[in-house]
Amino acid sequence: MNAKERLEQVIDNIEKVIIGKRNIAELSIVAMLSHGHVLLEDVPGVGKTMLVRALAKSVGADFKRIQFTPDLLPSDVVGVSIYNPKDMEFHFRPGPIMGNIILADEINRTSPKTQSSLLEAMEEASVTIDGVTMQIPKPFFVMATQNPIEYEGTYPLPEAQLDRFLLKIKMGYPTPKEEMEVLNRAQSAAPIEELTSVISLNELLELQEQVKTIKVDETIRSYIVDLSRQTRQDSYVYLGVSPRGSIALMKASQAYALLKGRDYVTPDDVQYLAKFVFGHRIMLRSEARYDGITAEEITERILAKTRVPVQRLVGQ
């Protein structure tokens, strides 16, 4: 069974519980395969939690959920050392971060201190408590959610932190037909409980390695660079995509190519993922907000005007 078929199985599995969101499932897997994390931005009740749980179950991973609240402390996330009077020693009690797949719900509700503890863990894939560094088990995948409606009493993530997320995805409402199907399934037993894993964690790790072998041609690399540079030159943009954003786009494109059963990246992959990679990395000027321009629209515009490389580069 090749990579594409195995990953399709995972997606099919997720589709059993999340209806009509195949692209979201795909993007989640793309992020997971390229060692990235996802920021899900949407209103409550559209199936964010269900998606993550289904994904965790499908790959046989350990699923943890952290509900972020204003009073949550960093130790509640990464864990704490507790003194055991029996053997008169401190024992580390790992926090919920020490899992494979983490749902960080409503991440913008907690204090920046707690946020940064999570984000540091995401970046380093390890936590340091009392001077001891502990590796978080692999694979490690965080899916954070934030509610775009309620800003009251929230701590919006700073720009630097947003850069840590590979993709920002919006789930969106299902179509009426899909929603009917959701209701239909909700009548019977909760389908999530019936899900079984279709690939093992080791297989997932193997696939992650495979992503790195996907060829990114020079033309594609220059295309990615072109796109990133365009965001920095746009008059509406206050802060464009960083070189880390370019790397993210390349890695995500590689994972997507693997998902589509190719061993090379095409401009289509780049274009498709640019919307999700650039969305949270472009900081707009206030003029853009007055004109009602969003980062997604700017990305679209840049994609439309940047010349797609269609010819082999010669003599370089």
Place this chain on the structure above:
Amino acid sequence: MTSIRKNKWFMAVLYLLVFFMLVEWLTPVIVLTETGHKALFLIFIAVGLLMAFLRVPWWFSGPMKMLYILWFIVYVYTGNLFFTSEAISFLRNDFSLNLSALMTQNWAQTTDVFRTVLFFILLWMAIYLIHYWVSFRLSIFLFYLLTVIFIAVLDTFSPYSGETAIIRIMVIGLLLAGLLYLARWMEGHRVVERTDKMALFAVPLVFVIAASTAFALYLPKAGPIWPDPVPFITSFSGQGGAGSAGSIGRIGYGVDDSRLGGSFIGDDTPVFRAEVAEGQYWKVESKDIYTTKGWELTENIGESFVYGNNDTVDTGFVPDEEELETALLSMEQEFPFVLYPYGTQSFSMEEPLDYQYNTADQRFETYQNGEEFEPETVEITFNEPSYSLTALRETELADLAELPAELGRFLQLPDELPERVGDLAAEITESSDTVYDKTRAIERYFSTSGFEYSQTDIPVPEADQDYVDQFLFETQRGYCDNFSTSMVVMLRSLDIPARWVKGFNEGELINSEGDTDIYQVTNNNAHSWVEAYMPGVGWMLFEPTIGFTGASSIDFDLELDPTDPEQLDQEERPLEEDSDNVEEEETAVSSGPSFLDGAAEFISTNRWKIIWTLVAGALLAGILFKIRHKWMPKLLVTYYRSRGGSPQRFEKAYLRLLKQLDLYGIHRRPGQTLKSYAAYIDSFFGTREMSELTEAYERSVYGGDAESVDWLQLRESWENLINRTSG
């Protein structure tokens, strides 16, 4: 940098070729400027190239070269082999001398040493530039082209003969360009790891160049299409002049007519302006001795008459006294003689002048108080003489035998004159009965026998050739001197007294004020014509040159039989023909004859044909270009069928298809990927081939997996699509 440039052997060959090329640059400069020490300059170039080749760092090579330049100066200017104290002080003095000269912008004070340094710096720059072209750009074409142009220009305009140099340059340049192309090709196809096989690749190149050079050397070569342009250009810059034997002269009035022939170029320098009722021929003088090469004047004969203002003069052409006209000439070039029209009665000028008329050459020289005077304006009273046709009809041949003795000199002919000239004259005039008819027959002969008016490419007769004979029987093309001289000689061979007249024709009508026309006469209007003596009538003007009208006015006083219109026709026809030709010829003349004159004449006669052909051609080309998507596919399909099935071929074919689809009207937006474009194309045509081809293309280009493409198999899909675009 990839390894092709690191292949020492290959680069060494390149630099060696570059050295030879630079030698070709240097040699003419050294030869032409008479510079010595060519070898030392060559060593400088060689060292410079060697350093570039070995990639010697600049901090070493720069001072080394400067040291060499200083040594050169010391050695050449002081004779010292080493930097002795004397040499160093020489350098120091020279440096301060030049520096102060430069500071004060006193360019003339800079010494030869300074110029030598400049020349070295120039060489240095050339070496650096070529080094850049060869090892960074891998392209030499521009330099190659410049070298060829440089040598060609020098060969044409300077004493330097580039005959063999151009061959050497061709061979070296082709070799260099070929090797560099090979290098570029190898880099482009990433086959640089096989550079050791370079020699193998270069073998066919060397063979082809050697074979084609050898072949070209032994092929017969056509002569130059254009004459040597140098005389033209030098004459244009005002260094030429009439009568400079054997080459192109500048048109205009000249004194020396002893050697006629050669081409002329136009010169519209104004000579004078004439205010007169009707354009006139302005006579200066005539000549009587034909020398087989040109005209001379019998010396010390004839009488001189001196006239004053308003005295009635006798020119041998009696004015019609009924209605006298006046002509006012404003001279723009001044001569110590006056130009006078036929039928001149008197001169009048503001200053008191003497007009000395010499019967030998019929020239009016102007004197004031015994000294030559060049009048600025001349006022002439005249009336064109007219001739009674009745009298002309009575010019019996027998009368020629009883002419006055002083007309004998107008029958002179050189002994060397070939007999066929006289035979021709006799033949032309065979059916004419009177002297006048015979003269007219000869005058008319040129325009009816395929002679051609031209000022270019007219030969000067060789030592054993006769000017008239050459014109009549060999070239049959020429300008006024050819026509008039030939007519005079032919008339004389028939015992009709004739003389050769020089002057100006009427010029260009530039303005009219009431009855007075103003003519501008320039050097282009310098002209020569014929006067022939009609027994019982006197001297009469004839104009044999094609395209000119200067014939004497004839009084048609014959009592003609109305049933015989032919007679009248015969008289009138030449006049009409001439006037038809005038306009055309004048445009040809005023456009200025040059070495392109042949082409210009062809263009002016076929102007409309050429314009319409060009317009139609351009239109056709435009239409073909506009609808190229209709016919291109047929060509492309045949072309790509005839080619192999290599992966590169597929990529080219695919790109060609994209272009074709764009022409068809389905444009790909800049940000549109090939895949989405292909999907659109397929939905448009109802096909699926485009997506198939695109997938293969993407695999080839983005996947770097060109080998996986089976072009031969995909070709059918490609042909199917490209054929649709022609619909």
